[in-house]
Amino acid sequence: NWARTKNLWLASGSLFPLSCIHTSTSLQKIGKIGKWEKKNRIVYPPQLPGEPRRPAEIYHCRREIKYSNDKMWYLAKLIKGMSIDQALAQLEFSDKKGAKVIREVLLEAQEMAVRNHNVEFKSNLHIAESQTGRGRYVKRLRCHGKGMFGMMKINRCHYFVKLVEGPPPPPEPPKTGFDQAKEYVQQLRNRTLVHTL
């Protein structure tokens, strides 16, 4: 409010008879802040010089996307674990409607990371978590012929993404037969005999 009075002073050359100014405040949008948005607010204590550098984590989400939760899940699992450039490339050439939305969300998150969260290189990010959630569904009438109708659901979903600084983690090597055999032998060795000497 005091900023608004500055404009008044500059605009009006004459002096007001009263020395107080009346203004009104505008109500801010009342909405519950979700848990994912609050994750961007945690502050870690300063690191000691000997510690390894903590990688930056950026949480971003978009709520109430007009797309089905199940259909969005395929895209979310596609890009999980990729680097951000690879993910953007894959989504650019995907034919699904949700791909465009997720691409926008990733670009927004990248921009936020560089501007607000002290990330140095915008390509040095990878997607650690990528999830979808069910939004608020609405039931509507779907009219068929001959006066018949059915109830349809208008599906909406949320999309959540967590970007972490650093190269993407290497994929897990597939389990070989030798590993499985080793595990089996270890299980046999872990058995204990009870009620004995």
Next chain:
Amino acid sequence: MAAAMAAGLGRRAPRLCWKAAESLLRPGAALPGVVVPVRGRRKRPPVPEWARELSPEERERRLKSAAPIFPDERIERTFFLACTAEIIDPYVPPEGDARMTSLSKDGVKQQVQKLRQTAASQLALRKIKDHIPDFSTKTFPEKAQEIFIEAHNSLANFNKQKLHSLVTERCYPDMVRGNRYKTIRWRFVESLEPPRVVHVRCESIMNRGNLYGQVTVRMHSRQILAIYDRFGRLMYGGEEIPKDVLEYVVFERYLVNPYGTWRMHGKIVPDWAPPKDPIIKTVMIPGPAPDPSEQREKVK
């Protein structure tokens, strides 16, 4: 209120209810009684004969008398101007202020520069002394330095209550912007030269007699600053690197208010000041977008 209106009016109730509710939410935005065209299946009642020939004001008046809507009191908020918006007549520091040693002639001249040279400062000083008889240019700089140190300590600890009492409303956002999710460590090591008052100005805002006094204090000191980002990584400065800092800090006080206190109002950064240290991370500055009409070079 909505129920009473619905009982009185009938079909017109929904529209005016909505309008009244809207005027509650956005005071001053929508005048009560203004008819807004609403789309929908419900048709508006035809204009009665007595209303067809009347002017819009007559129509409004009749509508108003038919459905008295009591506009709630305009939600106003009074506030108190406790500080000015800018530094009045900023002090222009002489070039090379702290560079010259006190052994050279120019250096001695600078050191010996007294307030008495500027007449405006003297006048302002007299006005301030009218309101505050205890004010003196000899004792004020130490108090000013204490306020400065306290303000920066409460900024480092994020003690907002104390910071508001030590720093004016104009200076507070400059100090606090961008620091919400960062950790700041600041320490005042020592003062290299005793602080001294270099500039005094006194001005009234809005009305004659609404006096605010501004005093510029020159401080040459050694400080340590380290800023860590959200993840605890060093962003700027260092914990063990003391820096020599020459600052011109402006303090302000609302003279007419008997409970006013001297608070930090702003800093004057001269043009010849040395550039600040770069931040630790690399920043990309996007260049001009490449023209598609330019021929691409062959990539081997």
